Amino acid sequence: MQRKPDKPSNLYRQGSSNKNVVRVLYVIIVGLLGLIAYQNNYFQNTHDEMLKSTDEEYQKEIANYKEKEKSLSNQLKSVEREKESSEEKLHDLENQLKDAKLKNYSADNDKKVGELEHVVDLIIKKNNNLEKEIQESARKEALATFGAGPHKVKFELEFHPDEVPPGKRSDFIAELAPLELMPYTVNFFLTQVKLGLFNGCSFHRNAGHVVQGGPANNHLNPGVNVRKPFKDANLSSVIFQEYHKDFPHKKYTMGYAGRPGGPDFYVSTMDNTRNHGPGGQQSYALKSEADPCFAKVIDGFEAVDRMHKLTVQPGDYKRMKHYVAIKKVTIL
Incomplete structure (x- = not known):
């Protein structure tokens, strides 16, 4: 009688079952990895598109700020001319009437002065x-471009080899005024x-x-026109004298x-x-204005003190004999 084959052992069946489980797990893992890779790629593409969209929106918003600021700047210049003209007229009229009053008082003269004073007040309000x-437009632009602050910049200097004052520091760090105080100037x-406009100045x-520093070349860049980049960027001067007490x-x-x-610009070496x-610069037309302090x-007070020790050329301007090169100014 023919013998029946032996049945597979439990151990064999268990091994076969384990292999099937491994295969299933392998398929699941590969599938999950593929899904993760797909999702990562999808989300990366979506993220890139969002960044691109956000950047375009940001650039558009900045352009709107610039356009609005340009429009406001033109309006402000017009109002300032009107204000200056009216103040000059008022000043002349007051001087004329001062002499007239001494000779012959007239209520009509007082009326004319009052009317002109009212016009000047209206112009000042419009100007303000x-x-x-x-300021609000500049504040928004600063927040979008540079963040809320505090903002800090570093000046890297090089003294002329023919006049190196005692000391070691040739750099200093400045912290900008808070945006809520000086938004436009900051x-x-x-x-x-x-834009690197101060790099190469002195x-x-x-x-x-x-x-005082500004667009003047030095021993590192003789003959270079360092003023032109300011003009090209339309950043030679502020459009109004912002100041906060x-x-x-x-x-x-x-x-x-x-x-x-x-x-x-300048760094004050005294109070x-x-x-x-306000009112400190009497040589200017609008005597109530102040220099923007921004x-x-x-850090690096020694560098400022070293510059303060440099010799000057003859004359009231006190021009340095040897300019100090501003190698680089960076936002920290």
Whole structure:
């Protein structure tokens, strides 16, 4: 009688079952990995599209800010001319009537002065409203471009080899004023730095109360026109003299020089609150204006003090004999 084959052992059946489980798990794992790869690719593409869309929206928004600021700037310049003209007329009329009153008092003269004063007040209010619009536009642009702050910049300097004052530091760090105090000027300065406009400029004046820098070439770049980039970027000067009483011209603060301020700036080597604050610059047409004070040195005071020790050329301007090269200014 033929013998029946032996039945597979339990061990064999268990091994076969384990292999099937492994195969199933392998298929599941491969499928999951494929799904994950697909999802990652999908989400990456979606993320890239979102970033592209966000960047386009951001650029469009910035362009809108710029266009609005340009429009407001033109309006402001027109109002400022109107304001200056009216103030001059008022000043002349007051001088004329002052002499007239001494000779013959007239109520009609007082009426004329009152009417002109009212016109000047209306122009000033219009001017102030435009400045507030510009500040708000600049604040939004600064937040979008540079963040909320505090904003800091680093100046890297090189002294002329023919006059190296005692000390080691040849760099300093400045912290910008809060955006809620000086939004327009802070955004203006940070934009100049972002575009590299101060790279290659110089500290060229040691006036005693300030060391002043700006677009003047130095021993590292003789003959280079460092003023042109400011003009090309339309960032030579501010469109109005922004100032806040809570950020005055204390020692080691930074302000824009001139009317309108810029592109030259200075670091105060003494407390210039009175000299450069409201009403301190009597030589300018609008005596109530102040220099914009927009930053303060927080590190590297020695570098400023070293510049303050440099010799100057003859004359009232106090031009340095040897300019200090501004090698690079960067946003930290």
